[in-house]
Every structure is written in C-alpha cells, then in structure tokens.
Amino acid sequence: MGILAGKVALVTGAGNENGIGFGACRSLVKAGARVVVTDLVRGQADQERLDARVGELIAGGGEAIACALDVTDPQQASTVVDHTVERMERLDIVFNNAGYPGGVGPFLDLTDEQFNTSWAVNLMGIVNVCRAVIPRMRTQGGGAIINNSSLAGLGTITRFAGYSASKFAVIGLTKVLAVEFGEDNIRVNAVCPGAVWTDMGQAEVEFFRQPGQNFEEARQEAVQGVPLQRRWAEPGEIGDAVVYLGSDLASYVTGVALPIAGGLAPGL
Ligand SMILES: NC(=O)c1ccc[n+]([C@@H]2O[C@H](COP(=O)([O-])OP(=O)(O)OC[C@H]3O[C@@H](n4cnc5c(N)ncnc54)[C@H](O)[C@@H]3O)[C@@H](O)[C@H]2O)c1
Numbered sequence: 636m637g638i639l640a641g642k643v644a645l646v647t648g649a650g651n652e653n654g655i656g657f658g659a660c661r662s663l664v665k666a667g668a669r670v671v672v673t674d675l676v677r678g679q680a681d682q683e684r685l686d687a688r689v690g691e692l693i694a695g696g697g698e699a700i701a702c703a704l705d706v707t708d709p710q711q712a713s714t715v716v717d718h719t720v721e722r723m724e725r726l727d728i729v730f731n732n733a734g735y736p737g738g739v740g741p742f743l744d745l746t747d748e749q750f751n752t753s754w755a756v757n758l759m760g761i762v763n764v765c766r767a768v769i770p771r772m773r774t775q776g777g778g779a780i781i782n783n784s785s786l787a788g789l790g791t792i793t794r795f796a797g798y799s800a801s802k803f804a805v806i807g808l809t810k811v812l813a814v815e816f817g818e819d820n821i822r823v824n825a826v827c828p829g830a831v832w833t834d835m836g837q838a839e840v841e842f843f844r845q846p847g848q849n850f851e852e853a854r855q856e857a858v859q860g861v862p863l864q865r866r867w868a869e870p871g872e873i874g875d876a877v878v879y880l881g882s883d884l885a886s887y888v889t890g891v892a893l894p895i896a897g898g899l900a901p902g903l
Contacts, residue, residue, distance in 0.1 A: 658870025738797020790901025
C-alpha cells in the first residue's frame, strides 16, 4: 500500500518515454495511484506510443488508462475528465505537465506564433484542464493540482522570452487558484524543474551549444552551475515531488512554487 493508494491521478503530456510526464506516471503508480496517461494524439504513431506507456505501467503491476488530450482544446479537457470519472470513479490528482519548448530564441526574432503557442499550451492548457477538473474536485471534497512551471518561471534566462513569460504566468495562476479554491480543500502547487534529462533537455543543450563544441561537452557544461553533483535530474526526481505534493503528506501545502533544481539558483 503506497501513500497514494485509492487515489486517481491524471497527467498531461505524458506519452514520451523519456519525459517528465511519464516519469511522474511511474512515480505515481509506484506510490499506489491509478493513473490516466494523456498526451497529444495526432495520428496512429502517437496513439501507439501512448498505449505502449500504459502497457509498461500495467506490466509493472500498476493500473492505468490512456486518453488523447490536446490541452489547448477545452472540449477535450472536459471529455477526458468525464471519461476518467466514468472509468475510475474519481479524480484526486492532476499533474499539468504538457509544455511547448519553442518560445526561445533572440527576443527580436521571436514570432507572434512562438509567443502565442507558448501561451496556448503552457498557460491556457492548464487553465483548460483546471476549468474541467475543479468542479469535479469540489463535489468530491477536494483534490491536488500540480502545475509544471520551470526554473525559467522563477528567474530569467537569456533568449527564453516566450517560454519564460508563460512559465512565470503558470506560477501566478497557481498562487491565485490556491487562494481561490482553498475553501474547497483543493491544493494547487507548482514544480519548477531545473535541468532534466529529457528530449526538451537535449534540445536545450543544442540551443546553447557553441559552434564546433562537442555535444557531450555542451551537455556537461549545461549543469556546471548545479551545486548538487553537477548533474542533470532524472524525470522521476520530478515525479517524486509530484507524488509528495499530490499526497496527504502535503495536506497543508498550497500555493507553493517548488524548485527542483539541485540547488541551481533561478536566473542566468
Ligand atoms: N526538461 C527540462 O529540463 C525541463 C525543465 C523545466 C520545466 N520543464 C517542463 O516540463 C514539462 C515536460 O517537459 P519534458 O522535458 O518532459 O519534455 P517532453 O518534450 O518530453 O514533454 C512535453 C510533452 O508535452 C506534450 N505536449 C505538447 N503540446 C501539447 C498539447 N497541446 N497538449 C498536450 N500535450 C502536449 C508533448 O507531446 C510532450 O509529451 C514541460 O512543461 C516543460 O516546460 C522541463
């Protein structure tokens, strides 16, 4: 019996095997939760990828289902919440993890589309899911929402204007919802990962890599400022914080933006 036994958790953007979303699904299942694994499904390959993730969780002894969810579509968010409650009877924890990494580049080169997509996925995606889930949590007597911001939502990173602005907004939204729904016993917190070794982490290494610099050298250099062992985080290390914030161990914790960054200070 894990600390999340009896609870149902929904995770967005969780179809990527190496991503934080799926890392969190693994941690949640390990803690005893039943999990709804969701992600964008643009075709058969995406559906197979999502089914494979669920298969992996079930093979490990967990209980999980897959649902297609584009977080920019409020109707889909509402359908997925209804489907979750139909299949799993309840919904206790939501990890709003889906993210768009493309709002990066020199500020004067960033397009409206890059800003708008950052906003649509990173901020409005959370708004859409929260609108669908909060009424359900209210009638259930409470719940826990965890939003994935970033260290880039706490401090500045040069050439990250679109991404960083949307991640600061995630923290603002988190804190307001925590206050607004405290009465309903709905806790709302954010995690702020630093450098996590995922596809997005790899893209960041490419982004900052100097011309002619070898990839491995750039990968190491990216974490030279991390006090804790000068290393990248594993996705499961973010997942374990999601378990804590989703559990009754955090029953008096709300409105927090928790850095999970090995001591790396926000801001470059
Ligand atoms: N990797 C890092 O170093 C790092 C650091 C801080 C924060 N983050 C945040 O963690 C989250 C997960 O990132 P990751 O590093 O695991 O990368 P990832 O690329 O594996 O995960 C992003 C996921 O979001 C999904 N997604 C994109 N648009 C979507 C949409 N419209 N609807 C639903 N899903 C959508 C993608 O399909 C993908 O599965 C993101 O919010 C990211 O901003 C990552």
